[in-house]
Amino acid sequence: xxxxxxxxxxxxxxxxxxxxxxxxxxxxxxxxxxxxxxxxxxxxxxxxxxxxxxxxxxxxxxxxxxxxxxxxxxxxxxxxxxxxxxxxxxxxxxxxxxxxxxxxxxxxxxxxxxxxxxxxxxxxxxxxxxxxxxxxxxxxxxxxxxxxxxxxxxxxxxxxxxxxxxxxxxxxxxxxxxxxxxxxxxxxxxxxxxxxxxxxxxxxxxxxxxxxxxxxxxxxxxxxxxxxxxxxxxxxxxxxxxxxxxxxxxxxxxxxxxxxxxxxxxxxxxxxxxxxxxxxxxxxxxxxxxxxxxxxxxxxxxxxxxxxxxxxxxxxxxxxxxxxxxxxxxxxxxxxxxxxxxxxxxxxxxxxxxxxxxxxxxxxxxxx
Amino acid sequence: xxxxxxxxxxxxxxxxxxxxxxxxxxxxxxxxxxxxxxxxxxxxxxxxxxxxxxxxxxxxxxxxxxxxxxxxxxxxxxxxxxxxxxxxxxxxxxxxxxxxxxxxxxxxxxxxxxxxxxxxxxxxxxxxxxxxxxxxxxxxxxxxxxxxxxxxxxxxxxxxxxxxxxxxxxxxxxxxxxxxxxxxxxxxxxxxxxxxxxxxxxxxxxxxxxxxxxxxxxxxxxxxxxxxxxxxxxxxxxxxxxxxxxxxxxxxxxxxxxxx
Numbered sequence: 372x373x374x375x376x377x378x379x380x381x382x383x384x385x386x387x388x389x390x391x392x393x394x395x396x397x398x399x400x401x402x403x404x405x406x407x408x409x410x411x412x413x414x415x416x417x418x419x420x421x422x423x424x425x426x427x428x429x430x431x432x433x434x435x436x437x438x439x440x441x442x443x444x445x446x447x448x449x450x451x452x453x454x455x456x457x458x459x460x461x462x463x464x465x466x467x468x469x470x471x472x473x474x475x476x477x478x479x480x481x482x483x484x485x486x487x488x489x490x491x492x493x494x495x496x497x498x499x500x501x502x503x504x505x506x507x508x509x510x511x512x513x514x515x516x517x518x519x520x521x522x523x524x525x526x527x528x529x530x531x532x533x534x535x536x537x538x539x540x541x542x543x544x545x546x547x548x549x550x551x552x553x554x555x556x557x558x559x560x561x562x563x564x565x566x567x568x569x570x571x572x573x574x575x576x577x578x579x580x581x582x583x584x585x586x587x588x589x590x591x592x593x594x595x596x597x598x599x600x601x602x603x604x605x606x607x608x609x610x611x612x613x614x615x616x617x618x619x620x621x622x623x624x625x626x627x628x629x630x631x632x633x634x635x636x637x638x639x640x641x642x643x644x645x646x647x648x649x650x651x652x653x654x655x656x657x658x659x660x661x662x663x664x665x666x667x668x669x670x671x672x673x674x675x676x677x678x679x680x681x682x683x684x685x686x687x688x689x690x691x692x693x694x695x696x697x698x699x700x701x702x703x704x705x706x707x708x709x710x711x712x713x714x715x716x717x718x719x720x721x722x723x724x725x726x727x728x729x730x731x732x733x734x735x736x737x738x739x
Numbered sequence: 740x741x742x743x744x745x746x747x748x749x750x751x752x753x754x755x756x757x758x759x760x761x762x763x764x765x766x767x768x769x770x771x772x773x774x775x776x777x778x779x780x781x782x783x784x785x786x787x788x789x790x791x792x793x794x795x796x797x798x799x800x801x802x803x804x805x806x807x808x809x810x811x812x813x814x815x816x817x818x819x820x821x822x823x824x825x826x827x828x829x830x831x832x833x834x835x836x837x838x839x840x841x842x843x844x845x846x847x848x849x850x851x852x853x854x855x856x857x858x859x860x861x862x863x864x865x866x867x868x869x870x871x872x873x874x875x876x877x878x879x880x881x882x883x884x885x886x887x888x889x890x891x892x893x894x895x896x897x898x899x900x901x902x903x904x905x906x907x908x909x910x911x912x913x914x915x916x917x918x919x920x921x922x923x924x925x926x927x928x929x930x931x932x933x934x935x936x937x938x939x940x941x942x943x944x945x946x947x948x949x950x951x952x953x954x955x956x957x958x959x960x961x962x963x964x965x966x967x968x969x970x971x972x973x974x975x976x977x978x979x980x981x982x983x984x985x986x987x988x989x990x991x992x993x994x995x996x997x998x999x
Contacts, residue, residue: 436954437901440765491798523792588818621818621845662848728767734792737829738818 373580374614375573378555378607381487386413386603393417402426405683407659412609415655416602431683438662440571441729444686445717446494446526447487448668450595450695452477453513457569459553461598461631461640464500466567469586472507473695480518482699487604488521488734490690490717493734495522496549501530501568515543516679524736526589530568533576537585544738547589548582550575554598555607564596581620590615590622591666597631605652609659616660625664625686626656627686632670646675657683662685669693669713673723676713720736743977744963748922750891751837751870757782758939759868759904759969760811760924761962762949766791767965770801771958776808779962783807784842785947787815788830792797801835813840820859827864840894842875848898854881856890864890874926877911879918886920893919894947896927897938901950906938916942932968939972 390413398420400413414420415427452474455464475483487495495518499506504710504720511529518525526547527540537548554560557572579590592611594604608626615624628649631640656663667676667684669691676687691711692698715723721731748755755759760799761781763772776784784804792799796902803809820843827839841864843856857873858881865871868889875881877895885893895912898904905928906912916923922944929935930951938946948965955961 436765437903439952440950440954442765443765452935491795493792493795504954520932616848620847623847662850725768730766730768732790733795733798735787735789735791737791 374430375576377610377614378557378576380394381610382557386606387617389413389415389604393419395419395422398423398663399621402430402658407612409606411607415658416605417651420655421647421651424654427651427654427658428682431654432681434657434661435683435685439685442732443680443724443729444494444732444735445492445721446496446524446666446686447490447492447688447717448496448498448528448691448693448696449480449483449487450498450693451483452499452502452506453481453695454502454505456504457501457563457567459569460563460565466707475700477517479696479700480514483696484518484521485713486692486698491721491733492690492717493522494524496526496528496688497545499530500529503530507537507728508532508660511540511545511630512543514541517546519544519738523738525738526591531575532581534581534717535587535727537582537587541586546736546738547623548579548587549627550578550582551592551593551595551627552576552608552611553595555594555604555611556599559599559632563576568583578726579615580618582624583615588621588623589625589664590619591625591627591631591664593627593687594642595604595629595631597642599642601642601644601648601652605655609656612656612659612663616662623664624660625666627666627668628652629668629670650679653679653683671712673713673715677682677718677723677727680724680729687720687724689715690717743974744896745975746977750872750922753870755945756780756972757966757969759935759944759966760785760947761952762802762947763787763948763953765953766958766998769800771953772800772803773805774979775952775962776798776805778959779952779966781962781966782807782809783811783838785811785813785949786835786875787874788812788826788833788835789816791830791833791835793833797953809838810835811838811840812836812950813842813874814860815842815844817841817843817860818845818853818856819843820863822854823856827860827869828867831869836872838872841871852876852896854878857883861885861890862888865891872928873925877908879914882915882919882921882923890921892922892924892944893923894926896963897925897934898928899973900927902928903951904928905930905934905978906941909941912938912943913941932964935965936968936972936975939969940975941972942976945969 386425397414403415454472525545528549594608630644664685666686668688757780758782760783763786787845793899812835814823814826839858843853845853861873872892874894882893925938925943927949952961
C-alpha cells in the first residue's frame with residue numbers, strides 16, 4: 372500500500388466535524404497514552420488541546436531528552452541553482468518571476484563549500500529549483516563528488532526523481548532527502564501548482580517512498596503551512612511520517628514546519644500559522660512519534676528558535692543563506708527563496724544551544 | 740572465600756576493575772564527560788564513530804576523553820554487516836583502538852538490533868583482530884554463535900535504548916548469563932542505579948549506561964550513583980547470597996520425619 376491510498380481513505384473524512392467534537396476528556400486520554408493512534412494525533416491538534424500545551428510540552432520534552440539527549444544537530448542549506456520550470460503560485464523561484472537565474476559552476480560550489488565548512492558545519496543540504504534540463508543528474512553527481520570532501524552528510528532538496536536516479540545519487544554519496552508536499556489538500560494543490568511537472572500530486576506524494584526504496588537513510592518531509600487548513604495539514608503530515616516509519620523502519624524520518632508569514636510571490640497566505648499553533652503541532656507530532664526528527668530552519672526568528680529547543684526540536688540550520696552563491700560569491704542581487712529571519716552565525720547559534728543546556732552536534736554521520 | 744579485591748573483568752587483554760561502562764552520546768556538553776568518568780570510575784566508554792571528527796579541534800569528541808580510558812567505538816548508524824565492518828575499520832584507522840561495539844540497527848522506531856547482521860559482522864571483525872562486543876537482542880542461540888564467531892563479550896539489551904525501563908528482558912538475560920562462555924555486558928534500558936544493581940546481582944559481568952547518566956541534571960553525581968550500585972550488585976553476586984526460590988520453603992519440612 373502506498374501513502375496515496377491512505378490519503379484517499381481520508382478523502383471523505385470530515386476533519387472539521389471531528390475537530391469540533393473533541394472534548395477535554397478526549398485530549399486528556401490521548402495525553403495519558405504511551406502509544407498514540409491517529410485519532411490521538413487529531414485530538415492533540417484540535418483547538419481545545421491548546422489548553423493542554425504545558426502538559427504536552429512537559430511530556431514532549433521528556434520524550435525528546437530520552438531519545439535524542441541534550442543535543443541539537445546542525446546543518447546548513449546550499450542553494451546551487453534557482454532555475455525552475457514550475458508555476459508554484461507562492462514561490463519566489465516560480466518560472467514566471469522575472470529575475471536573472473543562476474546556476475553555480477563546480478568551482479563556485481567548491482568555494483561555497485569551503486566557506487560553509489570553515490564554520491564547522493558538516494551536514495549540508497543541497498537545494499535547487501526544478502529544471503532537469505539545466506541541472507541534470509550528472510550535475511548533481513559532480514556536486515556531490517565535491518561536497519564529499521568537505522561534509523560528512525549530504526542531503527538533497529531537489530526536484531522529485533525516479534527511484535533509479537535516486538540510486539545514482541545515493542551511490543554518489545548523498546544520504547538523505549528532503550521533499551515537501553507543500554500542501555496535502557488535493558484541491559488546493561492543483562490550484563497552487565497549475566501546470567508543469569509539479570502539477571502531478573501523486574508523483575510528488577510518493578517521492579519520499581521512492582527515496583526510501585533507493586536507500587536514503589534520512590527522509591525529511593512536511594507541508595508548507597499557509598496553503599491548506601493547518602490542523603488537517605499537520606495531521607496528514609504526521610500520518611505520512613508515521614507511514615514512512617512503518618514501511619521503512621531503517622529510515623530516519625523527520626518533519627519540518629515551513630510556514631508562510633507574509634505574501635510571497637504575490638499571493639497572501641490563506642491560513643497564517645500562529646506561534647501557538649506552530650508549537651502545538653510540534654508537540655503533537657513528538658507525542659505521536661517519539662523518535663521523529665524535527666528540523667527548524669532560519670525562517671523562524673532567533674527568539675522563537677531559542678524557545679523551541681526545549682519543545683522537541685532536534686535539528687537546526689544555522690548561518691543560512693537562501694540565495695544561490697550566498698556564502699562565498701555574495702551576489703547581492705540574487706533572489707532568495709525565503710527570507711532568513713534568524714541571521715545569527717553558526718557560532719552564535721551554537722552558543723545559544725550551549726547556553727540552553729544542549730550540545731550542538733556538527734557531525735553525526737560518516738560517508739563511507 | 741571470594742576475593743573481592745582482586746575481582747577483575749578481562750576483555751581482550753585489558754583488565755577492568757570497574758564494571759560500569761559509559762557512553763558519550765546525549766550530554767548537554769562534552770565537558771561533562773571527563774568529570775563523569777572521574778566520579779564514576781568507569782574505565783570504558785563507548786563513542787559513535789559517526790560523531791568523531793578528527794578535523795575539528797574544538798568539536799572533536801576524542802579530545803574530551805582522558806587517555807587512561809579505553810575507547811569502545813560503536814558502529815551506530817550501520818544498517819548492514821558490511822556497513823558495520825567499514826565503520827569499524829575507519830574507527831581503527833582514526834586511532835580509536837582495537838575494541839569495537841557492533842551496533843547494527845534496521846529498526847528506527849524502537850532501535851532494536853539486527854542479530855543476523857551483527858553475527859556476520861562479528862565473524863569478519865574478530866578475524867581481523869578486533870576485540871568485538873556485539874550489541875544484541877537477547878538470544879541464547881545467537882550468544883553461542885557469537886562466541887563461536889570470536890566475540891569477546893556479548894551485550895544483550897535490558898530494554899530498548901533510552902527507555903529507562905530496566906530489565907524487561909530479564910528471564911532471557913538470566914539464561915544468557917547462566918550459559919554464556921563469554922562475559923555478558925547488559926546494555927541499554929538501564930535507567931536507575933537500582934536496575935543496575937539488580938543486573939549485577941543476577942551475575943552480569945558489567946553494564947553499559949548512557950542515557951540515564953548523560954541526560955541527568957548532574958552526570959558526575961549520577962555516574963557515581965551508578966558506580967556504587969554496580970559495585971553493590973557485583974559484591975552481592977560474589978557473596979553468593981541466598982537467591983529467590985521458586986517455591987515456599989516450609990519452616991516445618993514435609994520430609995523432616997525421615998531420620999534414617
